[in-house]
Structure formats: C-alpha cells, structure tokens
Amino acid sequence: MVEPTAPPLFVPSIVFSLVALLCISIVVILILRHFLPLRSTPAYLLVPVFFALWLPASMVLLVPIDLASSAMVDDLDARGIWLPARALKVSWRINYWLTFALTWFILPILGEYSDSGYREAKAKLVDSLRANAQYYAIVFGSGVLGFVYVLWSYGHFSTSLKSTIIALAYCWGLVLVIYLMGHGLVSIPRRLFRSANISGRLRRIQSQAPRAYxxxxxxxxxLEDLELQIGELSRRKGGSVSLFEDWVEELVDMVNLPESQPGRDSIIRGTGDRSPLPNVITEKYLAELTRRFLRARHARARYVSEWNRLLEDAVRTQAILDSAASKKLEFGKASPAAGFCGRFALLTPYTRYLLHYRLVPYLQTGLAIVLSLASICIVWSEVVKGILPQLSVIRYSVVHHNVADKGQVGPAGQAIAALWMMYMCAAALISITEVKVWRGRALVRRNTAPESAFWYASQVARLSVPLTYNFMTFLGLVYKDTVFYRFLGVLIDLTPLGEWFDYLFPAFILVPVCATLFGLYGRVRRAVGFGIEVLDHEDEDDGGAGPARSWREGRDLIERELNGASAAIRARRAGGPRAAPILSIPRAPAASARADGPTTPFGTSPSAGFSSHPAASHSRRHQANTSARRTALPDADDDDDDETFFESLGHRMRNTFDTLETPRWLADLGQGIPKPKWMAGNNNNNNNNGHNGAGRSQGQGQSQGGGGLGGGADIRRWFGGGRGEGRIRL
Known part of the structure; x- marks a missing residue:
C-alpha cells in the first residue's frame, strides 16, 4: 500500500467523508422520527437506537474508502475517496466494538428493561438481567467451547480469546444474513413485478383485508379484557391491594376507565370464566399485568395502523384503476399522515393519470428486471466464491483495473460497491419485517413500542458486520489488502474451521432463495397445518393459496368499512370524486334473510357480519362474512366467475314463479261470496264472514300504512303482496 507523502492530498476525502456522515445522520434521524415520537421518547431509547442504525450505515461508506485506500494504485488521484491507514484502523475499531457492545449487551438489556412491568428502575434492571440470563448462558456456553477449540488449534491465549469472540459473533450473524438476504433477494423483485399490475395489486390488498381485520x-x-381486569382490580378495597394503591391508580390512569362503571364482579368479557384476579395481589402479579397491558395496547396500535394503511392503499389503488375510463386521476384531500411532498398537488389530474397508470408500472417492471439480475449476480457470487472466485460477477463490477494480480478500485468502483452493499442490506433488512417473531414485534408509524425499537435496532447492528465482510469476500484477493481484513478477517481465518465456514456456508443461500421462489413456506404450512405462518407475504409467495380468504370477501369488507366505520377516510376522499364509480348490484334477498330481519345496504342482516366498531362485542368476533353481497369491480378476471345474462334472467324468472302467491280475491272465490257488511246489521253471528274477509283486509291496509280501496284494503295485495310484507311482486 502506498502511503501519501503530503497530508493535504486527502483533505478533500476527509471533507467528503464528513459531509457523507452528516447526511447519514440526517437520514437516521428522519427514520427515527418516522417510527418514534422524538419529543416524548426518552434519551435512553433514542441514543442507543440512533447509534445502532448510524454505525451500520457508516460501514457502507467505510468499505469503498477502505478498498480504494488499500489497493495498489500508482496514481493517487485515481483512488477516488481515500484515507490514511491509521484513520481507517481507528474508524473500524470504534465501529466494530461499539456495534458489538450494542448487539450483545446494551440493546438486549434495554429492550427487556423497557418491556418490564415494574415501576422502579432497579426492579426493571433486575428483571431485565433475569430475562437475559438464559440468553447469556447459551452465548457464554458456546463461547467456552469455541475458546477451547481455538486455543487447542492456535495455542496463543490472548489471540485465541479475541478470535473466539469475533468468530462466534460473525458466524451467528452470517447464518442470519444468509437466510434473510436469500429471502429478500427474491421478495424485492417479486413485489415490484406484482405492483406493476394494478388490478392484481388491488386483489392482493383485498385478500389481506379479512386477516388484517x-x-x-x-x-x-x-385490550378490553385487560382494561376490565384492571377495572375490577381498582374496585378491590383493603387487603393486599392496599399495599399497591399508587400502582393500581397509575394503571387506572393509563386505562382511562370511567369513574362509575357497571359492576362486573364475576365475568371478564371474552373469557366466560370467573374473575382471574388472585386472592393475594403481589408485586410480581402487578408487573406481569402491566406488561401484558402495555403489549396489548401496542398490539392494538399496530393492527389499527395496518388496517388503516390497507384501507388507504385500497382506495388509492382503486382510484388509479378507475382513472382508465376518464383519463383523470384524483386522490382527494391529503391524509393527515401524509408526508411533506404528499400534501401538495403538483400535477394535474391528467398528468397524474399518465404518471400512475401509464408510467409507474413500466418503471416498476424495469426496476424489477434490474434488481432480478442483481439478485442473480449476488447468489452466483456467493456460490462460486469458495470454489472459483475468479468467476464472481461482483468482483469485476467493482475492481476495474488489474496490475500484477492486484486490483485497483477507482471512484466508479467505489460507487458500484456502495450500491451493491445497499441492495444487500435492503434485502436482509426487509426480510426482518416479514419474518414472524415472538411477542408481535412490529414497526408502527410514530407509535413503535420501545421493546420493538430495541429489537429491530439490535438486528440491524447484528447483521451489519457479517454482511460487510461477506461482501468483501466477493472481491477475490483485493479484500485481503484492506484494513478491515487485517483487523477482523485474520481472526476469522485463524483456524481452518473458520476459513472453511466463511467460504462454504454462504452457498446455502440457495435454500432460502428456492424456498421463497417456489413457495415452499406455503406448501409446508398447508401440509403441516396447525395455522403455522412464517412470513407476512407468504400468501403472495404461494399464489394466494394460504389461510387468507377470498379476495371477494376482502373487497366487500373494505367497501363496508369505507361506507361505515371508516367515515373519516370516505370524507377525506370525497374531495376528489372517482371518475368511474363502483356500482353495487344487489341480488334477490334469501328467504332466511327476510325472516331474520332487515337487511343492510350490502344485503345481509346487521348481525350477520362485522360490527361497525371492532370492539363492539366478543359475540361479534366472527370471521369475515362470506355471504356479503358482492360489489362489481372493473376487473376482467371476474367475468369467468359471474353469471351470464341468460343464466341471470333464467334464475330471476324462476325465483319470480317460485315466490308467486295466489291473490286473495281468487282464493276467496272457492269459499263463497261473503255477505256485505251493510247487510249484516248488528247480528254478531253474521259478522264472522265479514271480519274474515274485507274486515281483515281493512286491518292489513291500515297496519301497513298504505292507501286502500274498500275500507282501507291495500291495493298491493292484488299484485301478490303477502300480509305484513308491504311490497309489490311483479
């Protein structure tokens, strides 16, 4: 490596690096602001999470600089952005050990600390250490076995200890990287391909609606069950509850229960059992109750956010699909949750139609093709780097010049290396949001739970170093001249087992790639059963044959929600009327529906489907109503499933004749002509026929509220109207 002779030569590189780090810091702050409320979030959460994201992002900058600084280049100006070896060594040490401490100690402890239900900080810390004791026992147990092997293989104590720590952390992170990245390399292009089809995108949104609801x-x-449980706890007086009055009052304040609540001393709604409150209230019980309540509240916020986002996507996608008729696209008023750019309408309705309906699908398809080729190159490089490293495609895209079997990395190679790393990071990190994890962790806009924020930040930090070093191994012998290899790589390759693991294990990336590509997750779930779910988008991967119900069911559910419970979204969208509105086509109501009660605008009785509010009653926690009346969509794929004109006409004629009733006047002919009322006089015996005939019809006409002939008889019964039905049959 050629050392610079004059310090001013790398001053522009230092300035560029500082500006790049400042930009990375701004991006990380914006990401935190998107998922966390910055003003109300405590510092013990913001600071570690910030560094857990900032340090991995800075590695995307350090790797190209290290490659250009360490390669043998005669012309210093051709290096691009470079720094002295000393500065790179200090940067890598700070970056690695801070990431190591965050991954294995700081973030896990703080995560359990924030999830603890205790009130005092000391009790929270003790509970966090107790929760992490099993995790640390497994880690240290594996570390002891690895240390014995490295010490026996190498024979030097100090190097063996550090090598064991670094190698075990790297191997565990590499296992996660290979699995997650393999899934993401298929998932990202597939999402883009499917999003390019607008009608297919709408159908997938609709198929996800029942499960999300x-x-x-x-x-x-x-959440309501826990609120009722806290309400019962607050009504207990004396005994062990008196020792924790302040704690119970804090819980009641968080629940916001009304002061006068009807007594529910025996049954907790949704369980049907006796009150689960123990006879003796302990500190451990209150801590567990607090933890469950906080988790339930964040879970409610998560699923409400997912449902609202699904409704927004459905309305937006439907508007794009409807714009094909009028060549105009209006999204209506901007959502309060929209970003800065989304609040300003810079395009006309016609240009917006051209952009979203014509141009964006082609851009998504083109980007999907490019990323598919990039995924193929990454998978190919992972497979061949241990056997034939000279066939690595990524190597030739980054190292453009070879001199005496040594590579040179210029500015173009640095930019391409940064792009490769960003795509690999995106493929690994996007899979974290799709993999099912315990405790229902999720990233929610402006309302992410603290424990979830710590967990996701720890995963980002854990994957950064293995992914960085794995990328550098694509470059052949060039990476062995870097400062990062002399700091980390020599310790990983200290033993033959570590070197072979680093070269051969990445070939297993074919397992998650094939599993995602051919829908193996859905097939295993259907074969095994038990409701096993691995990925959020698993139903998309296996062609929609998973537990998600029919897209028609989701379509009806979304329409019902937009017309009912989600009136706010409907009012906000009312600012831009749709050019091709969806027309509801009602079908003939079934006899059972008429007998049960009045029908909703969708043709079902109110008790047949979902309640207007999700928390109405446990008795209404039904599956999505599959008998809801369908709403026609401008989708050509639906023509095969609908009735033809002649079939529909035949069914309507058959229903008309099957439900035809004999007119009352025709049925009375067989019983003789009743005596008129004016001839009956005051004889009660002769009034029976009159009451059975015209008098009864008069009562019907008056009860039905319709104008009648002959003393209030309803004329509608002459056309087949039955008693009490109040409608005309044609």
Whole structure:
C-alpha cells in the first residue's frame, strides 16, 4: 500500500467523508422520527437506537474508502475517496466494538428493561438481567467451547480469546444474513413485478383485508379484557391491594376507565370464566399485568395502523384503476399522515393519470428486471466464491483495473460497491419485517413500542458486520489488502474451521432463495397445518393459496368499512370524486334473510357480519362474512366467475314463479261470496264472514300504512303482496 507523502492530498476525502456522515445522520434521524415520537421518547431509547442504525450505515461508506485506500494504485488521484491507514484502523475499531457492545449487551438489556412491568428502575434492571440470563448462558456456553477449540488449534491465549469472540459473533450473524438476504433477494423483485399490475395489486390488498381485520378485532378484544381486569382490580378495597394503591391508580390512569362503571364482579368479557384476579395481589402479579397491558395496547396500535394503511392503499389503488375510463386521476384531500411532498398537488389530474397508470408500472417492471439480475449476480457470487472466485460477477463490477494480480478500485468502483452493499442490506433488512417473531414485534408509524425499537435496532447492528465482510469476500484477493481484513478477517481465518465456514456456508443461500421462489413456506404450512405462518407475504409467495380468504370477501369488507366505520377516510376522499364509480348490484334477498330481519345496504342482516366498531362485542368476533353481497369491480378476471345474462334472467324468472302467491280475491272465490257488511246489521253471528274477509283486509291496509280501496284494503295485495310484507311482486 502506498502511503501519501503530503497530508493535504486527502483533505478533500476527509471533507467528503464528513459531509457523507452528516447526511447519514440526517437520514437516521428522519427514520427515527418516522417510527418514534422524538419529543416524548426518552434519551435512553433514542441514543442507543440512533447509534445502532448510524454505525451500520457508516460501514457502507467505510468499505469503498477502505478498498480504494488499500489497493495498489500508482496514481493517487485515481483512488477516488481515500484515507490514511491509521484513520481507517481507528474508524473500524470504534465501529466494530461499539456495534458489538450494542448487539450483545446494551440493546438486549434495554429492550427487556423497557418491556418490564415494574415501576422502579432497579426492579426493571433486575428483571431485565433475569430475562437475559438464559440468553447469556447459551452465548457464554458456546463461547467456552469455541475458546477451547481455538486455543487447542492456535495455542496463543490472548489471540485465541479475541478470535473466539469475533468468530462466534460473525458466524451467528452470517447464518442470519444468509437466510434473510436469500429471502429478500427474491421478495424485492417479486413485489415490484406484482405492483406493476394494478388490478392484481388491488386483489392482493383485498385478500389481506379479512386477516388484517380479524387481527385488529382480536387486539381490541384482548385490550378490553385487560382494561376490565384492571377495572375490577381498582374496585378491590383493603387487603393486599392496599399495599399497591399508587400502582393500581397509575394503571387506572393509563386505562382511562370511567369513574362509575357497571359492576362486573364475576365475568371478564371474552373469557366466560370467573374473575382471574388472585386472592393475594403481589408485586410480581402487578408487573406481569402491566406488561401484558402495555403489549396489548401496542398490539392494538399496530393492527389499527395496518388496517388503516390497507384501507388507504385500497382506495388509492382503486382510484388509479378507475382513472382508465376518464383519463383523470384524483386522490382527494391529503391524509393527515401524509408526508411533506404528499400534501401538495403538483400535477394535474391528467398528468397524474399518465404518471400512475401509464408510467409507474413500466418503471416498476424495469426496476424489477434490474434488481432480478442483481439478485442473480449476488447468489452466483456467493456460490462460486469458495470454489472459483475468479468467476464472481461482483468482483469485476467493482475492481476495474488489474496490475500484477492486484486490483485497483477507482471512484466508479467505489460507487458500484456502495450500491451493491445497499441492495444487500435492503434485502436482509426487509426480510426482518416479514419474518414472524415472538411477542408481535412490529414497526408502527410514530407509535413503535420501545421493546420493538430495541429489537429491530439490535438486528440491524447484528447483521451489519457479517454482511460487510461477506461482501468483501466477493472481491477475490483485493479484500485481503484492506484494513478491515487485517483487523477482523485474520481472526476469522485463524483456524481452518473458520476459513472453511466463511467460504462454504454462504452457498446455502440457495435454500432460502428456492424456498421463497417456489413457495415452499406455503406448501409446508398447508401440509403441516396447525395455522403455522412464517412470513407476512407468504400468501403472495404461494399464489394466494394460504389461510387468507377470498379476495371477494376482502373487497366487500373494505367497501363496508369505507361506507361505515371508516367515515373519516370516505370524507377525506370525497374531495376528489372517482371518475368511474363502483356500482353495487344487489341480488334477490334469501328467504332466511327476510325472516331474520332487515337487511343492510350490502344485503345481509346487521348481525350477520362485522360490527361497525371492532370492539363492539366478543359475540361479534366472527370471521369475515362470506355471504356479503358482492360489489362489481372493473376487473376482467371476474367475468369467468359471474353469471351470464341468460343464466341471470333464467334464475330471476324462476325465483319470480317460485315466490308467486295466489291473490286473495281468487282464493276467496272457492269459499263463497261473503255477505256485505251493510247487510249484516248488528247480528254478531253474521259478522264472522265479514271480519274474515274485507274486515281483515281493512286491518292489513291500515297496519301497513298504505292507501286502500274498500275500507282501507291495500291495493298491493292484488299484485301478490303477502300480509305484513308491504311490497309489490311483479
């Protein structure tokens, strides 16, 4: 490596690096602001999470600089952005050990600390250490075995200890990187391909609606059960509860229960059992109750956010699809949650139609093709780097010049290396949001739970170093001249087992790639059963044959929600009327529906489907109503499932004749002509026929409220109207 002779030569590189780090800091702050309320979030949460995101992002900058600074280049100006070896060594040490401490100690402890239900800080810390004791026992147990192997293989104590720590952390992180990145390399292009089809995108949104609504309803019910349990606890007086009055009052304040609540001393809604409150209230019980309540509240916020986002996507996608008729696209008023750019309408309705309906699908398809080729290159490089490293495609895209078997990395190679790393990071990190994890962790806009924020930040930090070093191994012998290899790589390759693991294990990326590409997750779930779910988008991967119900069911559910419970979204969208409105086509109501009661605008009785509010009652926690009346969509794929004109006409004629009733006047002919009322006089015996005939018709006409002939008889019964029905049959 050629050292610079004059310090001013790398001053522009230092300035560029500082500006780049400042830009990375701004991006990280914006990401935190998107998922967390910055003003109300405590510092013990913001600061570690900030560094857990900032340090991995800075590695995307350090790797190209290290490659250009360490390669053998005769012309210093051709290096691009470079720094002295000493500065790079200090940067890598600070970056690695801070990331290591955050990953294995700081973030896990703080995560359990924030999830603890205790009130005092000391009790929270003790509970966090107790929760992490099993995790640390497994880590240290594996570390002891690895240390014995490295010490026996190398024979030097100090190097063996540091090598064991670094190698074990790297191997565990590499296992996660290979699995998550393999899934993401297929998932990202597939999403873009499917999003390019507008009608298919709308159908997938609709197929996800029933499951999303059920999760939201269940979260509402679980939270209400805990609120009622806290309400019962607050009504207990004396005994062990008196020792924790302040704690119980804090819980009541968080629940916001009314002061006068009807007594519910025996049954907790949704369980049907006796009150689960123990006879003796302990500190451990209150801590567990507080933890469950906080988790239930964040779960409710998560599923409500997912449902609202699904409704927004459905309305927006439907508006794009409807714009094909009028060549104009209006999204209506901007959502309060929209970003800065989304609040200003810079395009006309016609240009917006051209952009979203014509141009964006082609851009998504083109980007999907490019990313598909990039995924193929990454998978190919992972497979061949241990056997034939000279066939790595990524190597030739970054190292453009070879001199005496040594590579040179210029500014173009640095930019391409940064792009490769960003795509690999995106493929790994996007899979974290799709993999099902315990405790229902999720990233929610402006309302992410503290424990979830710590957990996701720890995963980002854990994956950064293995992914960085794994990328550098694509470059052949060039990476062995870098400062990062002399700091980390020599310790990983200290033993033959570590070197072979680093070269051969990445070939297993074919397992998650094939599993995602061919829908193996959905097939395993259907074969095994038990409601096993691995990925959020698993139903998309296996062609929609998973537990998600029919897209028609989701379509009806979304329309019902937009017309009922989600009136705010409907009012906000009312600012831009749709050019091709969806027309509801009602079908003939079934006899059972007429007998049960009045029908809703969708043709079902109010008790047949979902309640207007998710938390209405546990008795209404149904599955999505499959008998809801369908609403026609301008989708050509639906023509095969609908009735033809002649079939529909035949069914309507058959229903007309099957439900035809004999007119009352025709049925009375067989019983003789009744005596008129004016001839009956005051004889009660002769009034029976009159009451059975015209008198009864008169009562019907008056009860039905319609104008009648002959003393109030309803003329509608002459056309087949039955008693009490109040409608005309044609």
């Amino acid at each position: 059920e999760k939201m309803t269940e979260a509402e019910m679980d």
